[in-house]
Amino acid sequence: MDLSAITKHSALHAKPSGLLLQYGTAGFRMKAEHLDHIMFRMGLLAVLRSKQTKSTIGVMVTASHNPEEDNGVKLVDPLGEMLAPSWEEHATYLANAEEEDMQRVLIDISEKEAVDLQQDAFVVIGRDTRPSSEKFSQSVIDGVTVLGGQVHDYGLLTTPQLHYMVCCRNTSGQYGMATIEGYYQKLSRAFVELTKQASCSGDEYRSLKIDCANGIGALKLKEMEHYFSQGLSVQLFNDGTKGKLNHLCGADFVKSHQKPPQGMEIKFNERCCSFDGDADRIVYYYCDADGHFHLIDGDKIATLISSFLKELLLEIGENLNVGVVQTAYANGSSTRYLEEVMKVPVYCTKTGVKHLHHKAQEFDIGVYFEANGHGTALFSKAVEDKINQLTRELEDKKGKAAKILRNIIDLFNQVADRKVISTTDAERQAVTPPGLQEAINDLVKKYRLSRAFVRPSGTEDVIRVYAEADSQESADSLAHEVSLAVFDLAGGIGERPQP
Ligand code: G16
Numbered sequence: 001m002d003l004s005a006i007t008k009h010s011a012l013h014a015k016p017s018g019l020l021l022q023y024g025t026a027g028f029r030m031k032a033e034h035l036d037h038i039m040f041r042m043g044l045l046a047v048l049r050s051k052q053t054k055s056t057i058g059v060m061v062t063a064s065h066n067p068e069e070d071n072g073v074k075l076v077d078p079l080g081e082m083l084a085p086s087w088e089e090h091a092t093y094l095a096n097a098e099e100e101d102m103q104r105v106l107i108d109i110s111e112k113e114a115v116d117l118q119q120d121a122f123v124v125i126g127r128d129t130r131p132s133s134e135k136f137s138q139s140v141i142d143g144v145t146v147l148g149g150q151v152h153d154y155g156l157l158t159t160p161q162l163h164y165m166v167c168c169r170n171t172s173g174q175y176g177m178a179t180i181e182g183y184y185q186k187l188s189r190a191f192v193e194l195t196k197q198a199s200c201s202g203d204e205y206r207s208l209k210i211d212c213a214n215g216i217g218a219l220k221l222k223e224m225e226h227y228f229s230q231g232l233s234v235q236l237f238n239d240g241t242k243g244k245l246n247h248l249c250g251a252d253f254v255k256s257h258q259k260p261p262q263g264m265e266i267k268f269n270e271r272c273c274s275f276d277g278d279a280d281r282i283v284y285y286y287c288d289a290d291g292h293f294h295l296i297d298g299d300k301i302a303t304l305i306s307s308f309l310k311e312l313l314l315e316i317g318e319n320l321n322v323g324v325v326q327t328a329y330a331n332g333s334s335t336r337y338l339e340e341v342m343k344v345p346v347y348c349t350k351t352g353v354k355h356l357h358h359k360a361q362e363f364d365i366g367v368y369f370e371a372n373g374h375g376t377a378l379f380s381k382a383v384e385d386k387i388n389q390l391t392r393e394l395e396d397k398k399g400k401a402a403k404i405l406r407n408i409i410d411l412f413n414q415v416a417d418r419k420v421i422s423t424t425d426a427e428r429q430a431v432t433p434p435g436l437q438e439a440i441n442d443l444v445k446k447y448r449l450s451r452a453f454v455r456p457s458g459t460e461d462v463i464r465v466y467a468e469a470d471s472q473e474s475a476d477s478l479a480h481e482v483s484l485a486v487f488d489l490a491g492g493i494g495e496r497p498q499p
Pocket residue numbers: 025026063064065066276280281351352353354370372374456457458459460464
């Protein structure tokens with residue numbers, strides 16, 4: 001390692017003094033103006049991780065659902081999964097090192113993780129459409145090159161596309177071609193095949209209105225559209241030509257306001273969906289004949305996917321171990337339905353795709369979704385091999401079900417001072433400050449079929465309050481009462497929460 005070069009380059013990406021940041025739910029996130037040093041340092045860290053794993057590592061520059069002024073960065077591990085927890089700690093350690101300690105911290109991490117510094121390193125980079133993202137990618141590249149790593153900059157990419165590229169490169173192309181073309185071809189082929197096998201064929205089933213959150217999803221869908229046009233015609237909204245990223249649109253807005261995004265009129269029977277800023281969340285919705293809005297969020301998507309998979313498995317006569325993983329945000333009735341009607345075991349983990357993904361890997365088929373629309377289904381290698389074999393052996397209805405499963409496997413991209421409040425039990429119980437959980441318990445008792453919890457966000461400087469009850473009115477009122485309890489007991493700042 002050329003330590004003097006690191007010191008010199010690091011000074012060009014100097015850390016604002018006193019700024020302490022933590023690798024959170026999805027990497028580092030905050031106002032873009034404070035992040036340049038983090039980008040450079042994550043370039044350095046990606047090189048160490050690449051040397052240690054002898055694999056390609058991904059770096060994604062994005063702040064996803066956060067406002068346009070924010071930015072962020074996350075590292076992607078060799079099989080397209082989120083960074084390993086011990087390396088998240090190293091990321092925080094390196095992010096907070098003072099300039100004069102940079103060399104020592106890098107050596108420290110290398111020693112702890114037995115990194116062979118002579119090993120080659122390769123890092124791939126993607127970025128979203130935020131105004132600050134291009135410059136930040138350059139800072140990541142500076143970090144990678146100063147440590148002697150090689151870089152491939154994919155430029156503008158969605159987060160799932162970057163995960164895909166990393167996985168392809170580390171499986172010598174077995175998962176697919178590590179190009180944007182390869183991504184479009186793999187997914188579109190599986191999708192078009194599936195639509196050919198589908199029993200419903202009317203035009204209304206083959207058109208979709210898509211709210212792209214004024215983000216990268218719009219650019220990528222425009223590139224991809226002609227690959228799948230045989231199976232689906234799409235109409236794009238909030239495509240970034242005028243509105244601001246994630247402003248009054250996108251999956252987070254639609255999910256939390258339970259209404260359509262700005263700029264999209266929905267007629268009865270039209271199918272609609274929203275992405276978030278880096279296109280790794282999706283929620284669907286429609287309006288019924290009375291004009292009422294209906295949301296198909298992550299909970300419902302997980303239920304639909306697992307029911308469909310169970311039907312197909314029944315058809316081919318395979319009794320596989322299917323499990324669903326949710327977070328505390330999952331609506332209680334979706335959990336009850338899955339467990340009691342579908343007879344599928346349901347597990348609850350902490351918020352963050354990394355936690356759900358990890359748990360889902362324990363099953364033959366693990367379906368995981370956060371209510372906010374992040375998720376996928378994971379198929380174990382043994383199941384994938386079995387389904388490939390059945391696709392060749394089975395005929396008629398069974399053969400058709402096996403082929404549908406085969407295409408589903410290809411279609412699902414499988415890769416995949418608020419701290420005053422601390423939580424336990426997969427974030428469903430507040431441990432501190434004292435008295436808060438008791439106050440929430442008392443409030444919950446006042447409403448029928450209700451549940452509520454609070455947790456510090458890992459991506460924004462806010463406390464999230466979740467409430468459910470037997471009517472919208474009761475849920476809103478419970479949420480308000482819980483936010484007042486948080487405000488009073490956890491030292492809220494600014495105005496008291498309004499109903
Ligand atoms: C990220 C994570 C998600 C998480 C969300 C909100 O999503 O990847 O797993 O649900 O943040 O997290 P929190 O409630 O801790 O702020 P995204 O789409 O912003 O990358």
